[in-house]
Amino acid sequence: MSIGRNPLKRRITAGLGIAALATAALFGSMLPANAADAGNINESTPKSLTIHKFAQPATQGTAPDGNKLPDADTSGLTPLKGVEFTIQEVTNINLKTNEGWEATADLTPGAILPANLGAGVPGVTNEAGVINFPGLKQAVYLVTETKPGANNIAFAAQPFLVTLPLPDSTKNTWIYDVHVYPKNSLSSITKTVNDSAAKGLGSKVTWNIAAKVPNASEGNKLASFAIEDKLDPRLTFSSATVSLVPANGLLATDYEVDSTPESGAVKINFKASGLAKLKPGTSVEVALDTTVTTLDGNSSGIITNDASVFVNGNEATSDKVQTNWGNVIIRKTDAADKTKNLEGAEFQVYATEADAKAGDNAISVSGKTVFTSNADGIVNIAGLKAKNNGAGADITYWLVETKAPLGYNISTSVSAATPKSFVVNTEIATTVDIEVENVQTKPFTLPLTGGSGTAMFMTVGLGLLAVAGGVALRKRSTRRTVQA
Template sequence: MTIQTTGGRLRGIAAATGAMALGAMGMVALAAPASAAIPNFPDGPYSVTVHKYAQPDDATGLPNDGTEITTGLTGLEALDGVTYTIAEVSGIDLTTAAGWQLTEHLSVDATGAVVDDATPATIYTTSVVDTQVTAAGGVAAFTGLDLGVYLVSETDAGANNITQLADPFLVTVPFPNENAWLTDVHVYPKNPVTDITKEVDDSGAHGLGDTVVWPITAGVPNIPDGQSLDSFEITDDLDTRLDYQSATVTLTAADDTTDVPLATGDYTLVNTGQNVTLEFTTAGIAVLAANQGGTVTLTIDTTVNSVGDGTIANAGILYVNDSDHDHGFESETPKTTWGSINLLKTDAADPGNPLEGAEFQVYLTEADAAAGTNPVSVGGVTTFVSDASGAVTIEGLKSQENGTGANLTYYVVETQAPAGYTIAADYSAAESGVAFTVLPGTTTNATVTVENPQVPPFELPLTGSSGTALFIGGGLALIALAIGAAIVIGRRKSHAGSNL
């Protein structure tokens, strides 16, 4: 059978002097021994051991001659979980000089097939012997091999953020090395790898309509010799509770401190509905290729438009050399959390009687609540009024900082009582309002009843009071005086008549 590789990412490797160049530090070469100095082959069985690493920032200068490297690997990133297959190339007999001469013209074409460069139409069939997955430090060992020519292919990147599979390579066992033979061949292929992280910054947001920032950072991979950086794209499908506002793009050099200028024509940045896409142009790819190991940061500004279940999570996806979008790398999923405060306004004397028209404001601190300064705005509204059913719903308050940690506390002040009622004492500014801890979601926060007492009436005269008795007593005294006066007058008249 012919070995085919995934994604069309593999490129042929030219044969030279019976050697197949496989790149810095670990691209093992085939080498035809001098015809006059071929010793007897050592006894088999033979083995090929793959040591898998990420492509480093700088060339290591380590050998790639099939020997095992025991020093100089410190700092390199080993990659576990990468799948390799080894297949024997049919039709080449290495017990003959003719067989070794054939190896001088062998290479691997773009489809992963073994071809004869001297006769391009000749394609050698291959038979898979074994499949291994790198483990315990990026190692995959193929043991018990017979004398022959083998095609080693990387077929799956596993969970690693490998942007491009390593090129397949050819190897003989035993392997010629300085007029000796290696029965155990060690190879050190490298992969360009990247990473993508996404964070959330809602430190400046407290109510709906405030800005929540989502920085997405993606690494520019180090590209091995013989490969290239062809495309670089970041996409983000925003949650429907997020409204896109704007975005910026920056490139930082590999030293993590130097900003690299980007021209307008280096990339396109498009927002369509909830999707935000950053794609580097040909000119921009050249800038990235010159800054391998650097980072691209796409910073997206959004506003929250609704609460829903209270948790708004979002992830970004990076595509490198993947114009078909079939092997993207997804970031972790940061979140921002939002909740509500729900009040029910009623008559203190008659809790079944809802009160319309009570006004409330929300504050971040007790000091602001007492002073009536810096009320929280929710969707552009800072005053929240009870409706005909007495309900006050303040929906859209941030619940946590950057979606983690303790739930936040707000202070609610009643700033205006309904007509005919006074402000509930606990909710007054004098008491700095009432503290509410806001949980994520709208249904998780219980409705709190706020009772208002009626406005006290004026003091009116009361029937049967001491004031009425005074009036009655005064009237009786006047009547008594009148009767007394009448008696006196009557007596005087009688006395006067007797003297006539």
Template structure:
């Protein structure tokens, strides 16, 4: 009877390693004639934790506490994950009573009742480049029952920590012998959220900039499902909401009942969230490897500020408290200012009001080129406009004068300018001179020009007198009525 009880307990502990640790590993074969008496009490023990991303297949392979030699290629090792191990002090696996107590015990029960299950001093470590971390007698481990918890994800975007688990050292081999060097494989699903921007169609303040959020739908460990999936985008104060669309990439389609959108009014600033409903979470549960939620968010640019408008997105998975979000990369749309100063040719202090320019985003000589904006100089001769500068931080524009100030000539020659991202105080300044309309110049007194005008004047007088005389004769010759 004692042997059967110990066998059941051994199976239970093995199941804890395989199941509660979310290792997706097969249970060990039944132990035969296992008894504490055949455990070598002086034999060193070790516990090696292997940390991998949840593979698309959902399993790393068959494990019973032994090392898995052929891990799937898509099960990426996770370095820098911290684990902490505590001995459960009052359970002695060298006794039948110890195995009996451990048989139906869970990690949750141990953590919930420190009085009934006192824990010894913890020991912690982080996984190496191969995702492995080994605890042995140098760390104070001996034969006994241990609580294992994932206590920090390091730099890894882990969706949720591995479920705490209990592991007994040693583990039964299934043939009456014992495995003193136990390997466990608690896996994690990783979040992967990336942000993109497309401002190629935006030119002036008020134009639309498009942002794309691509958030992975990771394959969750066994026995877990999606209970919460939220994508959040807090807009910069210089961005106003315009529109949004949501799609599920690589795993069917979404309908409006699969998610709820919370957003400010059109053109207003604020927070945009996409929260999946129960129906949508079910679709995420059934999505396979490589699936992703894709959110296309359009905003209008409200102001220039310092010229660089950043944006990130955060995804919360099975995290209703919104305390463990994973942030995307940051992307930016960049803007700068252009200022022209119009003055009289040869006198920069003589500024001119009323000069009008068309602004082109391409060379005006290009077929089909059309202006993107127009500006007009004010009383101080200046005009300013805020323009998108592209991801390269600078962008070329062209100015074409369409109307000159009164009394000045229009110069329609295109003027190329380069606008650099920055605040209004960092504006690219272009000074443009206007040539005055030539005045009608009278000839000098007494010169040869005077004689010409005199002759011309006398000629006009003679022509006029002749015309008058002819008209008079016609009237005199006409018969009386």
């Protein structure tokens, strides 16, 4: 009697195993729950695992069953190249026994002790997002995503277990070439610059950041979200405006702006109330206002900047954008002797020729609108914007000499009547960009010794003497006649 009951018991156990396999998901619950007897396992059949890696779409979809999906089912998905996965055999479970299959019931990745894992075998996805692990043993394997590659991964795929072979619940057979499709939610962050209103140092430059909230993925939830901008030392933080697109009732109390993590860094951290408003596909937009305060200590006036978004601690960085600044160096010399440098000349800079001629809207650089030549005759106007938003054509400025050095005339080529156009140099150097010559003021005409002026005075003097002599002779003659 006991011999007759044993086959029945094995069939009941096998039936329970097949039912469990039919409902198991591939990620975290991919294993059969009990012994399976869906036809005998052919231990000599080669076994392999193929991982297909795609970006998580807006909807999660359904769990695959271990068979390769038709190409039409994945044609709209984005493959991820360069993602590394590592597989490890679970060494304390023997799938060549019913006890081994039964041990997989309710088994989870977290329940496996490190001591019961074999050596890791890594693999990296190709252009199609695929890794193939061929020639594997009949065993249970732990599959872990270990490196994201160059992808902006927000949520890594959760570790999962898979058996080789895998029961095929639809065909009541075994799958020896198992295909799995773990997906990654990706972060997205972009950055632009708006310096259109800026002209000189002290002007405002706004950095616009847009970071998308990633799509939801299996086994993951949004636990933290932050945006960080590490500002160039030549920039000073002013303020940050944070909003959601589409709007979702974001309040100033839903996040905090921290400008103290490190020198020049600004970080926007979302609190629990703010995280609840960050729905997949929502864009977090930040307008970061800064002031360009100096160009000192740099050989270039090009200021680059990027931003990072941290989702559950995973970082993604935007492309770099830039704002371009430079200087103009003016040397004042005597027109007759260029080795003589002239101190005290005053200049102003304008954005248009019309403003230069009218003397309106002089550009301010670090609070100054008048720039004076020093004892070496040098005027260094350091801190004029070179291009709009870091791109396009050089900006043309107009220079006017408003006051000449003492004893000299204003240069006719750099005057209000004829302002001089120039562009700035983003390579902050000591070379002279503009040389302005001043003509010395003309002196009054003075009489020359022995010249016509002296002869004239001598002629007048001799004439006066002749007249005086004639008068004297006449008086003497008169006196003589009276006496006679």
